[in-house]
Structure formats: C-alpha cells, structure tokens
Amino acid sequence: MRKRKSLALLLTSILAIGVLSGCSSKNIEESSSNKMRKVQSVKGEVEIPANPKKIVDISGSTEELLILGHKPVATANVDSYQTDKFSSYIADKLEGSKIVGHSMMDTMDMEAILSVNPDLIIMNERQEKIYDELKQMAPVVMVKDYANDWRNKLIDTGKLFNQEDDANKWLKNYDEKAQKLGKEIIAKNGNKSYLPVLSTSGSFMVFSNAGIGTVINDDMKLTRPKNMPAQDNITLPTVTMEGLTKIDADHIIAIATDSDKKDLENSSVWSKIRAVKDGNVTILDASPYFTQCYNPIGREMLLESIKDALIK
Template sequence: MKRLKSLMLLGVTIATLGLVTGCSGNSNNESSKDESQTRIVQSVKGEVEIPANPKRIVDISGSSEELALLGHTPVGTANVDSYETDKVPSYVQDKLGDAKVVGHSMMDTMDIEAILAAEPDLIIMAPRQEKIYDQLKEIAPVVMLEDRSNDWEAKLKDVAALFGQEEEAQKWLDNYYAKAEEIGKEIKEANGDQTYLTVLASSGQFMVFTEGGIGTVLKEDMKLPQPANMPEQDSITLPTVTMEGLTEIDADHIIVIATESDKADLKASTVWPQIRAVKEGNVTILDASPYFSQAYNPIGRELLLQSIKDEVVK
C-alpha cells in the first residue's frame, strides 16, 4: 500500500511538472514570437522595418523626452544639457538618468562605439546626422525623423506616430495647453495686464525669445502679452539686442536666462539698473542650465509652467 501511494504521488508530481513545463514553454514561445514580430514605418529615408515592440532604443535625434513620455525610455540618448553636455538635463534626470549619453543631439556625429555597446534594437536619428546613417544601419534598424528642433509639438507627434500612439500624444497635449492657459490666467489675475519679455543673456547682449523657446511658453501657451516693440524673428535664429535695446522694448517684466558669468556682468553694469523693469523689481533671472533648452522639449516645457508662475507672481 505504501508503495502504491508513492507511485501515485510520483505520477501526480510528473503530471504537475509537465503542466508547468508546458505553460512555461508556451510563455517562452509567446515572448519569442512577440520579439520576432516587426512592422513597417515611414521615415525620411522611406519605409523601414523595425521591431513591433523595441526594447532597447538609442535616440540621437533629440526625441528622448518624447519617447519617455510615451513609455519608451531609451537605453542611449543624445538629449543633453546645453551647458553640461556629458549629462542629461537635471529636470529629466529621474526619467533618463539610466540612459547612456552617446553624444549631443544637435551635432552631426555621435559616439558610435557607445551606441554599439548599448546593443540597440532600434536607432532614431535626425537628418543632421546623415553622414553616420550607413554606419548605424549596420548596428540596428534606423529611423530618421524630420528635423523639428524648433517645433516641439510636431516632434512629439512624429514620435507618437512611429509607435501608433497619436491619441495618447494628443491627450497629453490637450491637458498641457489647458494647464498652461489656466496658469496664465492666474498670473494675469495676480499681476494685472503686464507685458513679458524673455531673453538669453550673452556677453553683454541679449538674444530675444520672440518666436522660440521659453518665449512661446508665455506668449502662445500661457497667453501672456509681449511688449509692442518686440524685434522680429524671421528664422530659427533668435534676434539679438543690446542692453539699450532692452530699454527700447520696455517690457513690464523681464525673464533673463543667464550663466554665472552673465549674471556677474549684469550686476556690474551701470545701464542694467536703469531699465524700467529692473527699477520696479520685475526681473526674474533663471540659470542657463537647465532653463535654456527646457522649453524645446515636452516634459521640460510642462515643468516650466509652475516655475514661471512661482517666479513672476510675488
């Protein structure tokens, strides 16, 4: 009887192991099948076959924030701080901190060896890196996106289209614009009908964010008025004015993005204290790192909304 019970127990054990092994085998087959699936996407170079669900993306196009926002955190990135180009911007460290920095997205070449070491299953690049396209194709499938360096919204939509996430991106955009407009209303209620000027200090001169960067956050998204005497911007290049030029623009509130050196120049200047907004205490000075490039990317842009309110509402 004891032997019979032992044989029965052995039979049940074998059957159970077979069931577990069978389930495990199906799971592995499903996983393997999923990894082997591909799809065709459009790129600047035409149709490209990419993994259906890429797991190890290297992005050198400058679209890493868009990828992270949509749930595709890259293993390699060229989204770096404009002033500390060996690291990702501090405001997105929690989302991109584990990604290997392989270059600067605005440059035409990258660290090919670092890209190779990242073992990517998909590489995303921009036309400005055209000269390394053939090298990258030897490593993994490559998608070349349009250059949207001055159109953050179009860049987000391009990345979303690559993964079939257009609705998700649009929902995020709708929420962002609603939040921006609401915070803009709160600023106007607190400060009245002030005009706002945003500039980048640069060796005694100022690059004016007329139609780019942080200037569009205030003007287009938050609906805050600009001064009447704004210099025109007819290309991606920001117009430059002298300190006397700031006086002519005559904004109620000036937001200055500056390095420590440029801050020291402002402090030493005899003209700067004579500008009306400075006299009235309506000046906000933000660190060049990370604020200069923050507005060109979606996560950074959203974070700017509350930062701007906190600074300009006294």
C-alpha cells in the first residue's frame, strides 16, 4: 500500500513539474515575442517589436525585406503596369502576401492593412498623411524617400533589423556578379556604348541615372553614350525620336509595351537610327522589366538577362 502511495505521489510530482515547466517555457516564449527595441525613423525614435512576425510594408522595401529573410504579410510592391498584381519575377516569393496598394502612391487600402493584424508597419515619407491612422494599428517606422538610391535603401533596411552586415554582403555579391558579366559583354562586343530608354507614345524617357540605366552603366560598367541627357531628380529626361539619333549610341536597350513596340516597327525615323540599322537593339517587355530594374532582387535577376540579350 505504501509503495502504491509513493508511486502515485511520484507521478503527481512529475506531472506537476511538467506543467510548471510548460508554463515557464510558454512564459519565456511570450516574453521573447513581446520584447521591444528602439530604432530611428524619419519621425524620430520608435519602439518596435524585436522580432516582428506580421510586417506590412507600404514603403517599397519589400524586396529588401525578402533579402533579409522577412516576408511581409501585406505589401504595396506591385507591378507598375498591373498594379493589382505582383511582378511576375517575384510573385512566387510573395505568395500568400496581401496587396494593399502601390508604394508610389500617398494612400493605401487601410481596411486591408488592418485585416492582417500587423505588429509592424514600414511606410515611406510620401505617405505621411496616413501616418497617424497607421499608428493606431501597430508601431510604424517611416523611412525616407530614397528615390533612385536603392543601395542605401537596402543598407538602411538592414540597420532596422540589425542586419547591416547581411545587406552589405548581398551588395558585395551583386557587384561582383554585375562586373563579371559586364566584362563578358565587353570581351565579346568590344567597348560599345549602351543607351537604356523607356519607349512611350513616340518619345523616349532616358535612364540616365536610374533603373536599368544604373544596372547597365554603373553596375555592369558598360559605357554610356557621350550625349546622354542629364538627370537631376527622379524624373527621367525625355527626348523625341530625332533626339535619340543625336545621342547616337552603339546599342539601344528599350523597355516598351506591346503598343509601343508596334509604334517603333512602323516608324520610319526609328529604322534609320544607326543602332537600329546595325541590328543592335534589345527590346524588353515593360512588364515586368520596368519595375524589376528599380528593386534589388529584380536587378540581380536582370544581370543574366542583359548579358544573354547583348551577347550575340
């Protein structure tokens, strides 16, 4: 009888210890998940979760977040030509994320943001008018408008999550790949000049210091044409068809919609441009390439596409 009582007491003690241990473990997990830390934002110091699980990004930094291992539950990174969809090159990585707007706009679908119950919202200063409303939903970090400075956007996103080293490592690998492929193009084609443009309704917006222009001319180190128009801000300089002939590049890379492609095919001026006559024209689809060249994952994927298109 005593043995039975002792055994029963032992089992009860073990169960009690297990329950207490479980409670203790749960408390530790909850304590860890509730841990906060302070970061700097455009609005000053902000307290955010140390390990956010439900990030909403409307700032345009979603690819930066993915590089650092943070998939947002909702995002405003969409295709510039199909704003109700993710760009095709990144859609698989964002499967399950909710679209809540377009990051270049100043307002968002607030009900959609609220529906995902965020624990962190990252916004851009261009959306400042909805800042106070967003603060009612979750801690908000407002980042500056980086315009064409995609490198510092990645580095600063890394700083936000204590992952600056990861961001710099990614950039180092990207630069090595870009320069390697650029050298392969030069070795095959010689030191030619490359003009990247966006074809739009008979005119051309020149990527002098943005988008695919910085991929080709800055990252891959391919030569810019001598008569490239200057770009002072985020707005691309625009030239006419005749203006394109004055730039006189050895090779033209044009981003165009199907409609703009037809306009080029039917243009007598286009057919007389030196690069066109020489067969040195590469035309890329507006969707997804326009959006792709402004974002880090897109840029990295674009390197191989550019090399394959330019080496004949």
